[in-house]
Amino acid sequence: MPKLLIATSNQGKIKELEALLKKLDVELLTPTQMNLQLTVEEDGKTYQENAAKKALAYSRESGWLTLADDSGLEVDALNGAPGLHSARYAPKANATDADRRRYLLENLKPKPRPWSAHFHATIAIATPQGQVYFAEGNCYGEILPEERGENGFGYDPIFYFPEAQKTMAELSSAEKNRISHRAAAVKNALHVLRPLLSAG
Ligand code: ITT
Numbered sequence: 001m002p003k004l005l006i007a008t009s010n011q012g013k014i015k016e017l018e019a020l021l022k023k024l025d026v027e028l029l030t031p032t033q034m035n036l037q038l039t040v041e042e043d044g045k046t047y048q049e050n051a052a053k054k055a056l057a058y059s060r061e062s063g064w065l066t067l068a069d070d071s072g073l074e075v076d077a078l079n080g081a082p083g084l085h086s087a088r089y090a091p092k093a094n095a096t097d098a099d100r101r102r103y104l105l106e107n108l109k110p111k112p113r114p115w116s117a118h119f120h121a122t123i124a125i126a127t128p129q130g131q132v133y134f135a136e137g138n139c140y141g142e143i144l145p146e147e148r149g150e151n152g153f154g155y156d157p158i159f160y161f162p163e164a165q166k167t168m169a170e171l172s173s174a175e176k177n178r179i180s181h182r183a184a185a186v187k188n189a190l191h192v193l194r195p196l197l198s199a200g
Helices: 012-019 045-063 083-088 097-108 173-180 179-199
Strands: 003-006 028-030 066-075 117-128 133-143 160-163
Touching: 003 012, 003 045, 012 173, 045 066, 045 117, 045 133, 066 097, 066 179, 097 117, 097 133, 097 160, 117 179, 133 179, 160 173, 173 179
Parallel strands: 003 028, 003 066
Antiparallel strands: 066 117, 117 133, 133 160
16 A cells, blocks of 8 residues: 655644545555654745645655645734744744634734634645645634634634634534645645555
8 A cells, every 4th residue: 555654743733634635545654653753944935835845854754755734824914924833823932722822812802803814724745756746725714702612723713614603623523624724735635646646
């Protein structure tokens, strides 16, 4: 069976990507399973640059076809922040997801509602030969002033998805995996992934 390394240290992403890639005939590898601990500096100016950096670093190190995800939350009233910096968006060191949600709400407080926003995901697929392919996905909604729901990760408890009338954290994982930015990006990546895996 062909193998695909998922180049992320974010457990929430791993869980979602495992479910989203289940229909492919592929054995998924994780950095932990492979004892890979790489530090990739995410200093790119775009999601593509950061996703490519992660995918190429892990692919080079492991020798396997590798998929990385660079994603973020873009809030219109904050001119697209936290965006590329979503994972590091909080003034204090060692901040948690909860700290980042609190900080975002503090910054939004003076702004008039509704606080429209979208999640973005860029997936990069790197081959051991060093080629990189990209796929993108978005999910549109609104930031709520208080948290709702226990599922998901990151900004999910404050991201309201109007079509379901629920926050991302109130959706089941199966529901989130039907509508999320990551689901859309994976869907767009399949036409590249399938031939790469069967050529593998
Ligand atoms: P890797 O780089 O190891 O993949 P990371 O968490 O640092 O893990 P990113 O640099 O891509 O990944 O940062 C994405 C951040 O955007 C993530 O940490 C969350 O804060 C937020 N985010 C992305 N997708 C999300 C989702 O589906 N739900 C909630 N928050 C999300």
